[in-house]
Amino acid sequence: MRTRLAIKIHSILERYFPERRVFLRSDTDTRFIRLRSSTQLFAFAGVASIVAWSIIATSILVMDSIGSGNFREQAKRDQRTYETRLNALSSERDKRAEEAIAAQERFSFALEQISLMQSELLASEIRRRELETGIEVIQSTLRRTMAERETARHEAEQLALSINTDGDTGSVTGPQDGSDATLDFLTAALADAAEERDTTIANAQDALLHADEMTTQLRLLQDQNDQIFSQLEDAMAISVEPLDKMFRAAGLNTGTLLDAVRRGYSGQGGPLMPLSFSTRGEEPSVDAERANRILGRMDELNLYRIAAQKAPFALPVKNAFRYTSGYGMRWGRMHQGTDFAAPQGTPIYSTADGVVTHAGWLSGYGRLIKIKHAFGIETRYAHLSQIRVKVGQRVSRGDRIGDMGNSGRSTGTHLHYEVRVGDKSVNPMIYIKAANNVF
Structure with a gap:
């Protein structure tokens, strides 16, 4: 069985790889080498293996070279994209930093303006109180002057009535010289009364004119106060609202936060006390209430400023x-x-x-x-x-x-x-x- 199989394999090999002889001739001798079918098969297989290995290795090298080139190009593209993104982020960061610096400067300027406006507001309120006191003094003087004028007029009328009565009845007692002296005295008293009346009227007219001028000044001062109040209210809105939004954006409860800062006040500044312009127990005026609201907002701004230092916003x-x-x-x-x-x-x-x-x-x-x-x-x-x-x-x-x-x-x-x-x-x-x- 094995012999038949070997014969069959040999016949198949003889068909594709017939036995060959290679002659080697020299001057004195001739030799040959016999190449059997199996030897040719092994030689062919070895050469085919070497050729296949060469083709596969070359293909791998070519594919690796192509893949490396693509990878390098992709890496370069990724690097350029990354650098572009980094440059954009850096520019955005610089822009935000500039905006933050500008906002800080605006915030500091607003605080300075608020301080100046508060000083002007207090000075204006003091001037208003002085004007009100001056008007009250003028009105009191005017009332006293008018009362004195009425008293002098009444006395003059009584004297004139007494003189007329005495002249009609002829009941003049004493000598004629005494009557003349009495008449001269009454005439002088009437002249003094008339002069005092004229002076009183002139003083009253001056007082009324001065009162009108002071009323005008008071009205102008009130308009100035309204303008200062409006500017302060706008400044408070501009300053407080961004801070409130900042804390809310960070997920912090502003009410709880301000209460915590108020409880643990560290002495930086201090709560602003409300204004009180009345010493007679009267209700505060509209301006006083408005000023107290602004002071409350300023106190809130100060608390926000302290809280901003204590939270990691930088x-x-x-x-x-x-x-x-x-x-x-x-x-x-x-x-x-x-x-x-x-x-x-x-x-x-x-x-x-x-x-x-x-x-x-x-x-x-x-x-x-x-x-x-x-x-x-x-x-x-x-x-x-x-x-x-x-x-x-x-x-x-x-x-x-x-x-x-x-x-x-x-x-x-x-x-x-x-x-x-x-x-x-x-x-x-x-x-x-x-x-x-x-x-």
Whole structure:
């Protein structure tokens, strides 16, 4: 059976690879090499294998070269797109920073104008009270003068009536010289009374004219007060409403927030006391009530200003930087902060007033700073190269607390910045974006 199979295989090979002989001739001898069918088959298979391997290797090299070229082109395109996006983000950040600076300047200017207007308002109110007092004095003098004039006129009429009565009845007692002396006295008294009457009338007319002038001045002063009140009310609306929107955009309850600031007032300024222009227990005037409303808004503005210092609305990096990773899911894990990339040693600043509760190494955070702020807010600054504060130290917004680095579980130099409310992480950009149009 095996012999038949071998014979059959040999016959098939003889058909495709017949036996061949290769003759090698020399001057003295002739030799030959016999190439069997199996030898030819092995040689053909070896050559075919080498050719196939060469074709496959060449194809792989060509495909790899083409793929590498496409990958490099795609990488270059991605890099250009990334650089374009970074430049756009940098331009947007610079623009927002300029807008924030301009808004800060407008806010400071508005506060200065409010202070000046408040001083003018108080001065105007004092002038108004002085004018009212002057008018009351003039009116009192006028009434007294008119009463004296009426008294003098009544006495003159009585004297004239007495003289006429005595002349008609002829009941003149005493000598004629006495009558003449009495007549002269009465004539002088009448002349004095008439002169006093004329003086009183002139004084009364002057007093009325002066009262009219003071009434006009009072009316002008009232118009000026109305204008100052309107400007103050507009300034308060412009100043308070953006702050209120900022806190609401950050998810903070403004009523609770202001109550907390009012309870823990830190002595920066102080609540503005309402105005009181009456010492007789009277109800305050319309202007006084209006002024008290403005003072209430100014007090609210001051509380907002203090609260803004205590909440993390500022950026932790003031130098040029780029955002490298935002808040949310990343590589299947929750990224609980925002990453800012900049050169090694870039200054890191506190984003709000607070107290340092941690300043040292912590697991994957590397060199970490924790700051406790008001309203149950905490901020974290991770992967630092250097820490510049100590535990228990009180810091203000804008104080330098450390330098950017690459410590801990980090793939490059950057700042990992977190905001936590009640030990629960929130997106830091909520606070940063909320303050874009204010600071």
